[in-house]
Amino acid sequence: MAPLRDCKAWKDAGLVLSTTSNEACKLFDAVLAQYTTWTNNESLGGIEGCLSKLKAADPNFTMGHAIANGLELIGGGSSVRLSKELDSAMRTMMMLSKSQPLTEREKLHVSALDMFASGQLPKACDLWEQILQSHPTDLLALKFSQDTYFYLGYQAQMRDSVARVYPFWTPDIPLSSYVKGFYAFGLMETNFFDRAEELAREALAINKTDAWSAHTIAHINEMKAEVKKGLEFMKETETNWKNSDMLACHNYWHWALYFIEKGEYEAALTIYDNHIAPRCLSSGSMLDIVDNSSMLYRLHLEGVKLGDRWNNVLQLAKKHSRDHILLFNDAHLLMSSLGAKDQKTTDELLTTLQELAKAPCEDHELSLAPRLGLPLYQAFVEFENGNCDKAVDLLYPIRYQLIEVGGSNAQRDVFSQLLIHAALNSKSQAKQNLARCLLRERDAMRPNSPMTERLIRKAAAVHSMA
Structure with a gap:
């Protein structure tokens, strides 16, 4: 890893940080590196360790507050509506930013997070893009916007945001190979598979532990249903990405998807039991909960008996049934309450969202709830209750809009599978034709x-029996 950058190194890179503490600058770099590589690096002290040392090194360093608050918000598991601590941390950052002579770039960073915190995700992205137009190597602006575009389902924006800055990321810039991986992912989501694979492989040739680039290749094989290639790739590269603690669970999820695709359910469950479930249990992270629910629900659609596996996921999921931060997450929390047949949690999730969605608000996600979130969730409920016709009637009209709930093409495929299974199991001839x-x-x-x-x-x- 490149040496961590002090005040002068950041200034030389054209990314001035308003602090006189070299230690704070280096810790900022350490946090940024771990966020970019999806790994808590123990030799650096992990993200949490670095953040607490960063605050101690310079309690008034605005960008230190910005990276800490941004990670909390963009991690997808917290919001100022739910967390007094986060709300207070955001206020502290806003106050500091007003009382200090910051650079224009730093002010934009603060404003972008302020927008994100109020649920105005597209506006936050506009501000990060403004930073990138004049500072194309601002990795924090690039990564925050990448993650937010992902939540919004803005695939072309995710790709083009990197395309605009890509020429500036020369090999001498720390972490530049990871930018290839970001670009590869956006290209893959917009079906430029060959170019995506070329870039992901270039990134892996520079750094074989780049779990995000490995994950991009997993997606390409998934989207092309190249199961044999997918399985071989995951097996060959496992030792390289399994220590990326934030992404390993998700990469194992991709590995298990190939087995589900093949109808080899026992093999999929073995990966689930050995890697996906235990990682989720220890991290409790939203991405891991989503992977667990998505995996089990796909197996459930295929008629696989899951024993009491749903109950373990539900214990983690139900803590979030009233959060309603991202509609995409809610869909997966609902899968777990339906899978575990926990009517109380299912009702709680639906009624609290209906309440929140009634009030006019600036929150992008909540504004989509009446049109997309609630009909999608109702379709899941109807399907579980055996009302397949009703599930199709709810899901079919919104299928092309569901991209707006975010996630990747591979992740949202569970909604397509639900629609197909509902139509297949319908009593109506027309829906079986569909x-x-x-x-x-x-x-x-x-x-x-x-x-x-x-x-x-x-x-x-089904047709021959009709």
Whole structure:
């Protein structure tokens, strides 16, 4: 790893930090590096350790507050509505920013987080983009905007945001190879698979422990239903990415998806039991809860018996049933309460969201709840209650808008699978026809997918019985 940058090094990079503490500057760099690489680096003291040392090194360092608050907000598990501590930390940052002579760039960073905290995610991205237009190597602005575009389902923006700054990221700049990985992911989500794979492999050639670039290749193999290639790649690279504690669970999730695709449910459950469930239990992080719920729900759609696995996820998920930070997360929390047959948590999640969504507000996510979130969740509930026709009626009209709830194409595929299963299991001839149409469409997008072939056979059997 490159040496951590002090005040002068940041200034030489054209990214002045308003503090006189070299220690604070270095710790800021250490936090940024760990955030970029998805890894709590124990030799640096982990992100939390570095953040507390950073505050001690210069309690009035505004960008120190900005990176701490940004990580808390963008981690997806907290909001100023829910956390008094975060609310107070945001106020402290705002106060400091007004009482100090900051650079224009630092002021924009503070404003962007202020927008994000009030739920105005697209506006926050506009401000980070403003920073990147004049400071293309501001890694914090780039990474915060990447994560936020992901939450918004803004795939082209995620790709183009990196395209605009990519030429400035020369090999001498610390962490530049990781920017290749960001770019590769945006290209992959917009179906430029060949270019995406080329860049992800370039990034891995520079740093084989780059878990995000490995994850991008996992996505490419998933989207193309290249199961054999996907399985081989995960197996060959496992030792390189498994220590990336923030992303390892998610990479194992991708690995298990290939087995579900093949219909090898026992193999998928083995990965789940050995890697996905234990990591979630120890981290409790929202991404890990999402992966657990998504994995089990896909197996549930395929008719796999899951024993009491749902109950363990529910223990973590139900703490968040009233949070309503991201609609995408809510969908996965709902999967776990439905899977564990916990009616109380299901009702709580739906009624508290309905209440929040009634009031007019600036919150981007809550504004989508009446049009997208609530019909999507109701479709899950109807499907679980055996009302497949109703589930299709709710889900089919919004299927092309669901990108707005965020997540990746691979993650949102669970919604497509739900729609297909609901249509297949419907009593109505028209909806069974719809299921066959959806499967032909899926076959065109992912030729040679074993899952699609399996479902087409099921559709044919349903048809012959009708």
